[in-house]
Amino acid sequence: MPKQELEFFDPTGLEWRRPEGYPEGAEQLIITEDEEGSFTRLMRFAPGFHGTSTLVHDSWEEVYIIQGELLAGGERYTKGMVAVRPPGMPHGPFSTPSGALMFEVHYYSKDQAK
Numbered sequence: 029m030p031k032q033e034l035e036f037f038d039p040t041g042l043e044w045r046r047p048e049g050y051p052e053g054a055e056q057l058i059i060t061e062d063e064e065g066s067f068t069r070l071m072r073f074a075p076g077f078h079g080t081s082t083l084v085h086d087s088w089e090e091v092y093i094i095q096g097e098l099l100a101g102g103e104r105y106t107k108g109m110v111a112v113r114p115p116g117m118p119h120g121p122f123s124t125p126s127g128a129l130m131f132e133v134h135y136y137s138k139d140q141a142k
Contacts, residue, residue, distance in 0.1 A: 030062055031060040031061060031062045031066065032060050034059070034060055039057060039070070042057050042058070042059070043057070044056065044072075049081075051078070051079065053073055053074040053076065053077035053078075054072075054073055054074075054077060054079075055071070055072050055074075056069045056070065056071050056072075057069055057070040057071075064136055065087065065134075065136065066087065066133075066135040066136055068131075068132070068133050068134075069131075069132050069134075070094075071091075071129075071130045071132050072127070072128065072130070073096070073098075073122070073124045073127055073128045074127055075124065075125065075126055075127040076124075077122075077123060077124050077127070077128075078121075078123040079120050079121035079122045080121055082119065082120050082121055083118070083121075084119075085113070085115060085116075085117075085134065086115050086116070087134045087135055087136050088112075088113065088114060088115060088133075088135050088137060089111070089112075089113040089132060089133070090110070090111070090112050090132065090134075091110060091111040091113075091130050091132050092108075092130060092131045092132075093105060093106060093107050093110075093128060093129075093130050094107065094129045094130060094131055095107055095127070095128065096124055096126050096129060097124055097125075098124055098128050099122065099123045099124060099125070100119070100121065100122045100123070
């Protein structure tokens with residue numbers, strides 16, 4: 029079943045929750061998802077957040093930094109930057125002194141076995 033069809037709406041009624049496996053200071057707001065595990069979310073890290081592990085997803089991940097900055101591997105990623113990560117691409121751990129807000133889409137390609 030595909031993701032829900034949603035015309036413009038105010039997501040403030042949706043609930044922010046800490047994603048499974050993330051340390052304190054990480055929160056996600058799931059906007060839409062499907063039964064196969066694809067989802068669209070807002071992800072935020074509180075000021076001073078420090079991730080503890082390298083992440084690897086079995087799906088594609090596309091990220092747009094709306095606000096703030098992320099630090100990882102000696103690099104600084106800032107507002108307006110994007111990432112497109114194929115399944116299996118290691119990334120992180122991330123930290124942020126000022127906090128960050130990102131828009132993310134996670135999905136499986138048609139030829140990808142889940």
